[in-house]
Amino acid sequence: MSRQQLTLRVSAADVPQAEALLELAGAESLALADAGDDPVLEPPPEETPLWPAVELRALFAAGIDLEPLCRLLASACACAGAPRITPVDDDEWRKAARRGFPARPFGNRLWLAPAEDPSVPPGRTGIRLHMGLAFGTGEHPTTALCLDWLDAHLVRGATVLDYGCGSGVLAIAALALGARSAWAIDNDPQAVTATHDNARLNGCGANLFVGTPDELPQITVDVVLANILAAPLVSLAGTFARCLAPGGKAVLSGLLDRHVAVVAAAYTRDFEHIEHSVRDGWARLDAVRRKG
Secondary structure (H helix, E strand, C coil), X not given: CCEEEEEEEEEHHHHXXXXXXXXXXXXXXXXXXXXXXXXXXXXXXXXXXXXXXXXXXXXXXXXXXXXXXXXXXXXXXXXXXXXXXXXXXXXXXXXXXXXXXXCEEECCCEEEEECCCCCCCCCCEEEEECCCCCCCCCCCHHHHHHHHHHXXXXXXXXXXXXXXXXXXHHHHHHHHCCCCXXXXXXXXXXXXXXXXXXXXXXXXXXXXXXXCHHXXXXXXXXXXXXXXCHHHHHHCHHHHHHHEXXXXXXXXXXXXXXXXXXXXXXXXXXXXXXXXXXXXXXXXXXXXXXXX
C-alpha cells in the first residue's frame, strides 16, 4: 500500500468543517461526490455540491494513523456511518485526479490546465500542473480566491513569498503574471517535490526558490501568499510581518469564514486595511503591512 484513502459521508453543511479537519491532518488531496457519482476533485467555486449527503475521499500517506482523525470527524460532523480507510494505488488515484481537473480560466488573465494539455486560449496566460499528490489544483475555493487576487492585483516586478505552497500553483502563477521573483515554501517534502516538478514544467528557472521553512533565507518581499489554515495563519503573523516590506500585501486563505475575526485580530498590530472575501464557506483575508 503506497497511500490510504479515508472515506466518510457528511451533511452538506458540515463539508467545510470536515475539509478543514482533513487538511489539518495532512490530507494530500480531497474529492467530493454524491452517492453513485464520479468524484469532483476540488470543485470550482460555482459548482459547490448541494447534495444533502456528501461523500468525502481524502488521500493520506500510508504511515499516518487515521483512527484518531476518524474519531474526531465522527464527533465534529454529522457523519452517516463510521469513516472507512482503504488502501489506494497511486496510479489509480492519479487517473481519477486527471479526470477531475479540467482546464479553466481564473480572473481575466489566467488559464490553468493539466500538464498534458498545452493549449491556452488567446489573451490568457497559461499555467500547467502535474497533478501528482500535492494539494493545490487551483480548483478549491481557497486556492481560487488567491488566484483571483493575483490576477486582479499583482504588480509587475513584484517579489512574492508563497508560504505553504502545496503544488506551487500560486508562486508559479505570480511569476507568469510578471512577478520578478518568488519563494515557494512548504514543510511537506512531497509538496516541495511537486513544486519543483511544476516549476520545471512552466519554465520558472532561477526566478523561483523552492524549499522548506528552515531553508528560507532572510527576505523582504512585496507580497506574502499563504493558503494554509487558521491556526498557522495566526501563529505566522509575526513572521509574515518581518518578511513584508512596508506597504506590502498579505493574502491569507485556507480559513473558514467563521475564523475571519480571530485571524484578523492576530494581524492588527502590524497590518492595516484588513478586508476579507468569502466563497462557499471559505475566506481570504487581505491586509497591508503598516509603514510606521
